[in-house]
Amino acid sequence: MKQVTAFAPATVANVSCGFDILGFAIDELGDWVQVTQSDSGILRVVEIQGDGGKLPLEPEKNTCSVAIQAMLDEMGLRQGLDIHLFKGLPLGSGMGSSAASAAAALVAANEILGNPFEKKDLVPFAMEAERIACGAAHADNVAPSIMGxxxxxxxxxxxxxxxxxxPExxxxxxxxxxxxLKTADSRSVLRQQISLKxxxxQSGNIAGLIAGLFQSDFELISRSLKDVIAEPSRALLIPGFYELRESIRSVGALGSGISGSGPTIFILSQGKEIALQAGEASKExxxxxxxxxxxxxxEVNDRGAYIQTS
Incomplete structure (x- = not known):
């Protein structure tokens, strides 16, 4: 029976001002999923490692199997597949843990089925897994995890x-x-209405951030890393958030924000040396x-999810 292993990277979602609409992928840190053909005719989550026994094996509750099932349903196909998930990301971390699992599973299953879908076309199936994981079928983690x-x-x-x-x-x-910090809990503190102001x-900051990316304008990126919608509520759930923000300014970082729903904090910098200094300041x-x-x-990972070839 054919067997394929795929990797999908961690991601930063929202990127401060881009609530539910912006995200980017990280290098090397992520999840591995091995998918094997079987003659059972059903999806089975056979093994999960690295989760401390917290993730469900039931196929209707696991993000790997939910994502693959959505793809099979779209194809009108019944296929026996066994899934082995190897978690490299901590749960409830704000680094796209559930998204990485779904993304790796889809890329592996897609390979087994002869690649009927382009990477971009896998995103809707991964969104169904996010619906199971946190109650909302958003794409700001799964899209960059799959596409890079x-x-x-x-x-x-x-x-x-x-x-x-x-930008380089x-x-x-x-x-x-x-x-x-569970995504559902972090979403529960959000306001349901915002003012016109x-x-x-927020719209100006989103436009500024995107323009900064296109123009490689690091100062514009820095000025645009401001969130007036989600961050004020969510920051209260993360000890040290505002202290970190002050500390990284002294080393010249561009800015910081909550990665996804938290508690992970992301910091953007121009150059590796400043990024390393920002990390040391954060530790303090x-x-x-x-x-x-x-x-x-x-660096930002432009590759996204991929098949392990060796």
Whole structure:
């Protein structure tokens, strides 16, 4: 029976001002999924490693199998597949953990089935997995995890996914505090209505960030990394958030924000050296408040999910 293993990277969603419409992929950090053909005629989640026993094996509840089932349904196909998930991402981290699992599963299954779908066309199936994971079928994690790079979700009805350019030398520092923040809980604190003024400010920042990416204008990117919609509510759930923001300014970072629904914080910098310094400054902030952190520095990953070939 044919067997394929795929990797899908961690992602940063929202990117401050782009709530549910912007995201980008990280290098190397992510999940692996092995998919094997079987003669059972059904999807089975056979094994999960690295989750501490927290993720469900039931195929109707696991993001890997839900995503693959959505693809099979679209094809009108019944196919026996066994799924082995190897988690490289912590749960509830704000780094697109559920999205990476779904993305890797889809890329592996697509390969087994003869690649009937382009990468971009896999995004709607992964969105169904996100619906199971957090109650909302958003694409700002799954699209960059599958496609790589910076991605704009221009619209959802119909889905319109646009890949954006990445300026050379743009680095991301991820700071993951040792606490779990569930996406559903983080969404529950959001306001359901915003003012016209807030909408105008947010729209200007989104436009500025995208223009900065196209023009490789790091100062414009820096000025645009401001969120007036989600961050004010969510930041209260993350100890040290505002202290970190102050600390990274002193080393010359472009700006910071909440990665997805948190608690991971992302920092954008021009150049690897500043990104590393921002990471060290962040460690000091959390050391003072007695909270452990993991820090990861990466360029933006333009490759996205891929098949393991060796």
């Amino acid at each position: 790079g910076f991605v704009l979700i221009r619209g959802y009805d119909p889905l319109d996914v646009v890949k954006l350019p990445v 030398g743009l680095y991301c520092t991820l700071v993951h505090p040792h606490l779990e 807030e909408s105008t400010v 902030v959390f050391k003072k408040i007695g909270l452990g952190v993991d820090v990861y520095v990466s």
